[in-house]
Amino acid sequence: MTASPLHAHGLTAPGRPCATHHWSRRAGLFAWQLMLGSALVTAVCAGPAGGTDNIGGPSASAAGQAGAVPLDGPGLVKRLQNSVRLRSYSGTYVVTASGSMSSARIVHTWDGRRQVERVESLDGQKRRVFRYNDAVHVLWPGSRHASIEPRGALHGFPTSVANDAAASLDMYEVLPGADDRIAGYDAQTVTLRPRDNARFTQRWWLERQTGLLLRADIVNERGEVLESAAFSELQLGTRVPAQALLAEMNQLDGYRVSRSRIVNTDLDREGWVLESPVAGFRPVQCVQRLASDSSGRGAAASAAAAAVSRAVDIAPAATGLLQAIYSDGLTHVSIFIESYRPAAHVPEPVIAMGATHAIARRRGDWWITVVGDVPPATLRQFAQVLERRKPASQ
Numbered sequence: 027m028t029a030s031p032l033h034a035h036g037l038t039a040p041g042r043p044c045a046t047h048h049w050s051r052r053a054g055l056f057a058w059q060l061m062l063g064s065a066l067v068t069a070v071c072a073g074p075a076g077g078t079d080n081i082g083g084p085s086a087s088a089a090g091q092a093g094a095v096p097l098d099g100p101g102l103v104k105r106l107q108n109s110v111r112l113r114s115y116s117g118t119y120v121v122t123a124s125g126s127m128s129s130a131r132i133v134h135t136w137d138g139r140r141q142v143e144r145v146e147s148l149d150g151q152k153r154r155v156f157r158y159n160d161a162v163h164v165l166w167p168g169s170r171h172a173s174i175e176p177r178g179a180l181h182g183f184p185t186s187v188a189n190d191a192a193a194s195l196d197m198y199e200v201l202p203g204a205d206d207r208i209a210g211y212d213a214q215t216v217t218l219r220p221r222d223n224a225r226f227t228q229r230w231w232l233e234r235q236t237g238l239l240l241r242a243d244i245v246n247e248r249g250e251v252l253e254s255a256a257f258s259e260l261q262l263g264t265r266v267p268a269q270a271l272l273a274e275m276n277q278l279d280g281y282r283v284s285r286s287r288i289v290n291t292d293l294d295r296e297g298w299v300l301e302s303p304v305a306g307f308r309p310v311q312c313v314q315r316l317a318s319d320s321s322g323r324g325a326a327a328s329a330a331a332a333a334v335s336r337a338v339d340i341a342p343a344a345t346g347l348l349q350a351i352y353s354d355g356l357t358h359v360s361i362f363i364e365s366y367r368p369a370a371h372v373p374e375p376v377i378a379m380g381a382t383h384a385i386a387r388r389r390g391d392w393w394i395t396v397v398g399d400v401p402p403a404t405l406r407q408f409a410q411v412l413e414r415r416k417p418a419s420q
Contacts, residue, residue: 102200102216103355106230109237112136117209117260118148123253123380135268142271156275163275172278175286195355197221197306198228206231208240209257218356223247224305224404225357226381236262244381244399253380253399287316293350297417298363304407307352307359315347352408359398359408366393376402385409 116133129148135141143157156163157177164173195218203215213231220227231241241256292312293299348363371393377384384397385405394412396405 100195103195105237106232106239109233110134110239111141113236113238113262114265115238115260115262116264116266117257119255119257121253121255123382124378126379129258133266133271135265135271137265137268140268142268142275144271144274156271158272158275163278165278165281170281172281172283173286174283176288197225197354198356203229205234208233209260211240211260211262213240222305223401224407225354225400226252228356231256233262238262246401253382289314289316291348293348294415295417296348296363297415298348298350299413299415300408301411301413304352304359304404304411306354308354310351310353310358312348312350315349357399359396359400359405361408361412362395362397364393364395366391376405378402390414 114135114137116131118129118131120127120129122128128150131146131148132143133145134143140159141157143155145155145157147153152167154165154167156165160177162175162177166172198218198220201217201219203217206213206215208231212234214234216230216232218228218230227245227247229243229245230239232238233240240260241254243251244253246252290312291314292309296312296314346364350361350363352359352361366388371386371388373388374386377386381399382397383400383402383405384395385402386393386395387409388394389412392414394409396408398405
C-alpha cells in the first residue's frame with residue numbers, strides 16, 4: 027500500500043532512512059491499518075476461472091445480501107469481510123492524510139477456493155505487495171529486494187475490521203446514513219460512533235448490492251477527517267486468473283530475499299503484563315520477530331511501519347522484537363518491545379500521520395513503542411499499564 031506513517035522511524039526502502047513522510051497502510055491496501063487479515067471462510071458459488079462473478083447471483087448472495095446494511099455489529103462485520111474476501115474486483119484507491127496523498131492499484135481474485143491479491147503503489151518508489159491466503163510478498167523492483175512473511179492479525183483496506191469472526195464492535199454505535207455514490211456505485215453510508223473517547227469515529231460507504239467498502243473516513247472528536255481512503259475507480263466481478271498472479275508473486279529471480287521468522291508467544295511468557303485492561307481492547311496476537319534489521323535504526327522501525335499502517339509495507343523485521351497486538355474489533359494497537367540502544371533510540375513527542383499515532387519511551391533496559399489508529403491518550407494508557415515481570419518460563 028502506501029508508506030508508513032512513522033516517518034520519523036520508517037523506511038522508504040529496506041535500509042534507507044526516509045526523507046519525507048512515509049506512510050502506507052495497512053499503498054498496499056485501502057488497506058492500512060484497511061490495515062489486512064484472513065477472511066470468514068464460507069461456501070460460495072464462483073464462475074469459471076478467468077471469467078466474471080455474477081454480481082446478482084449466488085456469489086453475491088454468499089458475500090452479503092443486497093439491501094439494507096445490517097445494523098448489528100456481527101452482521102456488519104460478516105458482510106464486510108465476506109464482500110472483500112469472497113469476491114473478485116480490481117480498482118484504484120487513494121489515501122489522504124495530513125496533507126499527503128498516495129494511490130495504489132489493487133487486483134483481488136477469488137476463484138472459489140483461494141484468494142490472491144496484488145497491490146501496486148502508483149506514487150513514489152515502485153512497490154508491489156502480493157497476498158496469497160496467509161502469505162505476503164513485498165517486492166521493490168528498483169532495489170531488487172523482496173520481503174516475505176506470514177500475514178498476521180492486522181488488516182487493510184478494504185477489509186477494515188479485525189480478522190475475527192466474533193468481532194462484535196461493542197465499543198461502537200452503528201448508525202445508518204444517507205445514500206451516496208462512490209466511483210460510479212450506489213453506496214449506503216454507515217457511521218461507527220465510539221462509546222468512549224479511547225477511539226475515533228469511522229464513516230463507511232458500502233456498495234449497496236455487495237457490501238464492498240468503497241470509502242472509509244476516520245474522524246476525530248471535533249468532526250475533522252484525519253484520514254480518508256476511497257476507490258476512485260472500481261470494477262466488480264472481473265477476475266484475473268489466480269495462477270497468473272501467483273506466477274508474478276513467485277518470480278523472484280535476481281531479487282535479494284529477506285524472510286522474517288515470526289514465532290507466536292504471549293506477553294506473560296516473555297515477562298510482561300498489562301496491569302489492567304484498556305477498555306474495549308483485547309489481545310489478538312503476540313509474536314517475536316526474529317529476522318535481522320539492516321536499517322541501523324530502532325528495531326520497531328521496520329515492523330511498526332508495517333503493523334501500524336494497516337498496510338503491508340514490510341521492511342525486514344527486527345531481531346528480538348516483541349510485538350503484542352490488541353483490537354476492539356475495528357482498530358488495532360500494537361506494542362513493540364525491544365532492548366534499549368542509546369544510539370538508535372531517541373525520545374520524541376507523539377508522532378502522528380493522519381489517524382495513526384505513535385509514542386516511544388524507555389523503560390529501564392527496554393524501549394517501548396506503542397502505535398495505532400487511536401488518540402494519543404489511548405496509547406499512553408497502554409504504555410502506563412505495561413509492566414515488566416519475571417518470564418513465565420523461568
